[in-house]
Amino acid sequence: MKKMLSVLLIAALCLSVVAGCGKTNGENQDVTVDSEDESASGNTAQEVQEPTNIIIWYETQEAIAQELQKELDKLAPEIIVSVERKDKLTEALKLVGNDPSSAPDMYFFAHDKIGIYAEMGILSPITNFIPASTFDDFIPMTVDAATYKEQIYQLPIYFESLLFMYNKELMQEVPTTTDELLLYMEANTIDGNYGFVEQHSTAYFSVGWIHAYDGFIINDKAQPGLDRQETKDAIKYHKQFVNYMPIDGDYNTMTTLFKEGRAHSTIGGPWLIPDLVENGIDIGIAPMPIVNATSKAISPFAGIQGICVLKEAENKKEAVTKVLEQLSKPDIGINLAKTIGSAPVNNKCYDDDAVKNNEIVMTLKEASATAVPMPNVPEMDVMWAITENLLSSVNKGDKDPVIASDEAQKKALEQIEAMK
């Protein structure tokens, strides 16, 4: 009896494991079968057509996904779009990119992954669906960001960049140049209070300073620029500022200092603002300080968020085209600006009053003239760690900037070789 019972229990356990896997496969297959039927029958008579299902993955704020869903619900009932959250979206796409039963039709993400996915062969150029003239009214920098090897892979929707934020109660006069900022920091950094804080040793934040000197981390020909004289000058100059900031320079310390009113100013993204307002900080936004040596403002990276289309969705061409056309209208840009304060890429959106009166959006729009989009080449992936090692060793480890930059450039070239 005991033997029988244990055998039965084991069998039940195994069956439940298999059953769990079985269901999800079945669901996915249903969806693909639907759309295959649709594209097959679409060419024939226009009778009772089954709606086309389009799946869009995202990993960003819920508010943005809701706006996208609202905008694309206008296409129902012929096209049913479901905007689904997918955690670890970038890794998931690498795994299932060419698997029609598990991959989405489109995804919403920043532009910097375009190069990798294009090389992997899982993206379809946007111009296969909509004409290039759609982009005539877009801010040119954003279309450059969406272009890799002369093909446009992304429909940009909004862009974000870093802002110079300050606490209006603590800082009365905002420094306009970096030398003034340094003097302000010298005068105001005592007893655990800081005049200015930033994540000084991360690539994303320091690149603003490097760009102000006309240096770069990697260009669009995938050539690293860490040993250029301009980059070295920027890093040398920037080190003076690190002496007046907490040496760790990590996200948590810096944002907490600013949130608690112990830092007068910071450089951060617009995503911080709701949290700061909740903490009762009277936030002011100012243009980036100008570097005295080069007369250029600190120009951080810009991230352009938009929609990309996977290759497998080419068999749903009409539906995808309609979705893209809907999202290239100014509506989604205006709605997102109103909900989350993001800067739309479509110039037509800036005719809207609500957008014109949003201080953050207009500051970002002005910054777009000088902001540099994150490089979208696959080789950028290895540059983050190398640049950060370079900055950490100079800022926190007191290494000589010239030696460290030369070594970092060598490592970068080795890593890029290792990618092949």
Place this chain on the structure above:
Amino acid sequence: MKKRGYKKFIPYIYSLPGLIFIGLMIVFPILYTGYISLTNMNVYHWFDFHIIGFQNYKKALFVLDTGFLAAFGRTIVWTAVNMMLQMIIAFLIASLLNVEGLKLKGVYKTILMFPWAMPGYISILLWRMGMFNTEFGLLNNWLNRLGFSDVHWLNSDHIAFGSSVVVNLWLALPFMIMIIDGALQSIDKTYYESATIEGAGYFVQVRQITLPLLKPIIAPAVIITMFTTFKQFDIIYLLTQQQGSKTGADIHTVITYTYEKAFVTNNYGYSSAISIIIFMILIIFSLAIRGGKKGGDVDE
């Protein structure tokens, strides 16, 4: 006659489900990694890769010479230092726990088990933010009150190494203490009594009775801990190498070095080759230790 033949196979039938499970979960990924290491799977050949033989291994062994060998040496030092300290400190604490007439033994043991019960990831981040932070951490706070200036716990190589050892001890000692504690309790008290009658002091008793009787019991635990320490990734990575908050110290061990150099390149063929190389090193280690141990038993 048939029955006897059938009975021979019963143990295998019973272990079959377990073996299949281990096969799928452990053996198959290793074999697949070995397969990928012979191909050219990378960003430029993501789905259309083909076998290219041992080129990845050549690249791994000859290009990674300087950084890899330094990391490998550091990993050996890391394992040796940690194991020595762990065994000594755990033995001391376990001996203290087993002193005659100690009250509240249960309370002490519970408190000592606490680091082991907390999720490692969180503990390490708390150490980094709460204890080692230069401006706001507890350690520097104490030092300042005693009149000393701030110490940069994680920015220079040697001090960062020391800090990582401290965190590793904090996380790993509970396990060792538990094992040694159990082992100490299993030693027959009569040995100590006869030794005391014959005039042996404390240290002589430890050397001649406790340690030899302890060795066979704690040997498996020591081997497990040695391997876990060798491939310890979390501590070094979270304390000093986390993307977005590196601290400027270069105390890479073999596995963090591999992560930063290989996995980041998305060159899976290359990374798989390095993983297989590390795997081989660990297998050789394990065989060497087993061989040494067997030799010891035979001698005794």
